[in-house]
Amino acid sequence: MTETDDAPNLLFNQSLEKGLAVLSAFDAQRRTMTIAEVAAAADINKSSAQRMVFTLEQLGYLRKHPQTRRYQLTPAVMKIGFNYLATNTLIDVANPFLAELTKLTTETSCLTEPDQAEMVYLARFVSAHFVPVHMPIGSRIPMYCTASGRAYLSALAEPEARAIVEASNRIAHTKHTRTEVAQIVEALREARQRGYATNREELFLGDMTIAAPVVSANGRPLGAIHLVAPTGRWSLEDMEAKLGPPLLQCARAISSSVRALG
CATH class of the missing domain: 1.10.10.10 (Winged helix-like DNA-binding domain superfamily/Winged helix DNA-binding domain)
Structure with missing residues (x-):
């Protein structure tokens, strides 16, 4: 050396x-x-x-x-953790949009950011409706089997996204969890085409989410926003039809605001 x-x-x-x-x-x-x-x-x-x-x-x-x-x-x-939250401009930009998204949809909205093969919760606006899983700020979830993780991965080039999936510890959290690389990559391709990703009880039973990436000016994803749609209130089809459009609009607005900051 x-x-x-x-x-x-x-x-x-x-x-x-x-x-x-x-x-x-x-x-x-x-x-x-x-x-x-x-x-x-x-x-x-x-x-x-x-x-x-x-x-x-x-x-x-x-x-x-x-x-x-x-x-x-x-x-x-x-x-230490609070200092990170206090200095993260993405949170400041996203908060008013997430608050409006929760008000519009009456469902819980969240902002997550990547850390290695996980997504970390940075902001959360809780609805008045029942939410099956409590995920406080700082909670971590795996990318490969969550909507926010797949939304983030879908905004990356496929070889880079595949490498992250392959390196992940892909365990079956529930009977619905997709763990095969080919299945996950196909889900990322679908998310790339639609603009959003979904997760139906792959991490927690009763939990369903829909997510879209937040993208910087250079095209790199910064994180993702998602809406929680419990299976007790929503079907997958209704979630996509009714929550997809406002979610996409919110993600685009946040991305535009981030780009405006330079």
């Missing part, structure tokens, strides 16, 4: 990597952990876990329960 090749490795801070791995290890399944559990979840040794946990506790990102001696996240962790 040359000196230039070595440079990125010399700049890489492994302690920071371990600290972030510890924070990321806490989730809905691991709300509290011991030092040993943190080490296993973050894939680091116990000595490193102890140092990382102590440092994060001193900085206020972790706290230890006085009786159980188990560690958990503190609200301070939310500062």
Whole structure:
């Protein structure tokens, strides 16, 4: 390796990597952990876990329960995520359009953005009607089996979209989940032609969504917006016929506004 090749490795801070791995290890399944559990979840040794946990506790990102001696996240962790939301202009642009879309359709509208092979929820306007699945801001869903993910992928060149699908961990979340690459790529082609993608109970039973991409001035997708249409209220045909047109209009308006900002 040359000196230039070595440079990125010399700049890489492994302690920071371990600290972030510890924070990321806490989730809905691991709300509290011991030092040993943190080490296993973050894939680091116990000595490193102890140092990382102590440092994060001193900085206020972790706290230890006085009786159980188990560690958990503190609200301070939310500062980092909130700073991203506060500086993301796409959210500012999309919010008024999503609010109007929910008012017009009486269904929940959402904005998601890609992160590797997942879509992340950035904004959500909840309708007064029942929604079968609660997806708070920051929730992540796989691209390959969701409407928003497929809408985003459909706006990419097919080879790039296929590569993301092939690299995804394509598990069957329900009996309706399409996991074969050929099936998903065909769904992307259909979405590319129609301008929107759909998902019918492929991630959660009772959950159906319709989504369209938000596209930048250079033609690259920035994310996607979608409407939630529970199967208890909607058929696939009615969803496409009644929710498709206002969804597409909203996606185009957001895309135009983003382009106007340069």
